[in-house]
Amino acid sequence: MSEESGEKGAQKPVVTFLGPVASYTHQATLSAFPNSTHTLTPTTTIEDVFASVQSGAAARGVVPFENSSNGSVVFTLDLFADVQAKYPDIVVCAESYVPVQHCLLGHARSDQQHATSLSSPGNAGGAGRRAGTGVIPSPLSSGAVTPTPSIPNPTKPTARPLSDLSRITKLYSHPQAWGQCKVFLNTYLKGVERQDVSSTSRAAQIVAEDESGESAAVSSAFAAEVCGLGVLARGIEDRVDNTTRFLVIKRRGDGRADGKDGADGEWKTLVSFTVDHANPGSLAHSLAVFEKYELNLTSINTRPSGVENWNYIFFVELKGRREEGTLDGPVNEALRELDPVCRSWRWLGSWESRLPQR
Numbered sequence: 001m002s003e004e005s006g007e008k009g010a011q012k013p014v015v016t017f018l019g020p021v022a023s024y025t026h027q028a029t030l031s032a033f034p035n036s037t038h039t040l041t042p043t044t045t046i047e048d049v050f051a052s053v054q055s056g057a058a059a060r061g062v063v064p065f066e067n068s069s070n071g072s073v074v075f076t077l078d079l080f081a082d083v084q085a086k087y088p089d090i091v092v093c094a095e096s097y098v099p100v101q102h103c104l105l106g107h108a109r110s111d112q113q114h115a116t117s118l119s120s121p122g123n124a125g126g127a128g129r130r131a132g133t134g135v136i137p138s139p140l141s142s143g144a145v146t147p148t149p150s151i152p153n154p155t156k157p158t159a160r161p162l163s164d165l166s167r168i169t170k171l172y173s174h175p176q177a178w179g180q181c182k183v184f185l186n187t188y189l190k191g192v193e194r195q196d197v198s199s200t201s202r203a204a205q206i207v208a209e210d211e212s213g214e215s216a217a218v219s220s221a222f223a224a225e226v227c228g229l230g231v232l233a234r235g236i237e238d239r240v241d242n243t244t245r246f247l248v249i250k251r252r253g254d255g256r257a258d259g260k261d262g263a264d265g266e267w268k269t270l271v272s273f274t275v276d277h278a279n280p281g282s283l284a285h286s287l288a289v290f291e292k293y294e295l296n297l298t299s300i301n302t303r304p305s306g307v308e309n310w311n312y313i314f315f316v317e318l319k320g321r322r323e324e325g326t327l328d329g330p331v332n333e334a335l336r337e338l339d340p341v342c343r344s345w346r347w348l349g350s351w352e353s354r355l356p357q358r
């Protein structure tokens with residue numbers, strides 16, 4: 001992403017992001033839009049980000065799109081699907097990859113309390129608050145995981161608790177985070193109730209407000225600092241290379257794409273389309289137009305169409321660029337040929353790839 005997005009003038013351009021502050025989305029936003037040149041405004045939901053950009057209240061918005069181990073952020077895909085036509089002008093103009101290292105945050109116990117709890121007979125015997133749930137008491141455990149039907153081949157968690165977790169009865173996080181920390185959570189906090197909230201930093205805020213000490217959040221070390229929480233475990237994600245891709249959105253026609261014009265960098269394009277499911281070959285014919293113009297499809301996602309059960313909207317990402325305001329180039333050619341073979345389609349933006357080169 002470049003810093004060139006947003007309007008010029010006396011006022012700093014507004015960039016909205018999924019907040020509150022200290023979310024991973026905030027980190028992605030800071031990496032692209034410094035505070036010194038932009039007004040960064042947190043919103044409560046991903047939909048709020050779309051709404052503020054669509055209305056023009058914000059010049060740019062930053063939303064999570066996909067995680068390397070847990071897949072697509074379906075909330076964002078559904079907003080791009082835009083069944084109610086609320087966000088017709090939203091297009092993607094940049095992307096950012098952020099390494100995500102999750103922590104378990106809570107109220108750290110005093111040394112005295114901690115020592116007492118670790119030496120209590122309940123914990124030494126593996127019982128304690130979650131007796132019978134198969135929880136391995138921490139931090140005395142071996143870190144081994146018992147196979148379950150959902151995890152037939154478990155790996156050991158790489159992280160170990162830094163504090164006693166036996167009093168934790170409720171976990172808060174964004175739903176995307178659970179799937180990124182399966183091994184740690186199933187090992188040390190199996191059976192503990194999980195509450196989905198709007199973001200990982202919101203989870204940290206809620207836990208900070210709960211002085212009982214019985215709740216914990218899957219969130220970031222940054223959020224621990226901002227909310228004054230302790231880090232009960234660090235690096236609890238299943239994979240050390242856990243990374244989330246964020247997209248920057250803008251209104252169509254609002255300035256050029258946030259890349260360097262004329263740069264040799266690789267470009268990506270996102271297109272959505274629906275097909276007539278009763279017509280054999282309609283999906284295959286739709287995909288074939290991209291092959292005809294040698295456009296390399298790098299991903300396909302589907303979501304329920306929202307119109308009729310068992311009908312889908314397809315999202316394809318491809319290598320290539322459609323410049324706003326032109327009708328030339330292979331992406332435009334392919335879209336022209338897509339038109340008669342699909343039911344509906346929408347160009348959702350072209351931007352310069354920021355995928356780190358290996």
Ligand SMILES: O=C(O)C(=O)C[C@]1(C(=O)O)C=C[C@@H](O)C=C1
Binds near residue numbers: 024199
């Ligand atoms: O930005 C945040 O903190 C979020 O809660 C969102 C989100 C996501 O939806 O992917 C961002 C990064 C992590 O992958 C987990 C959650």
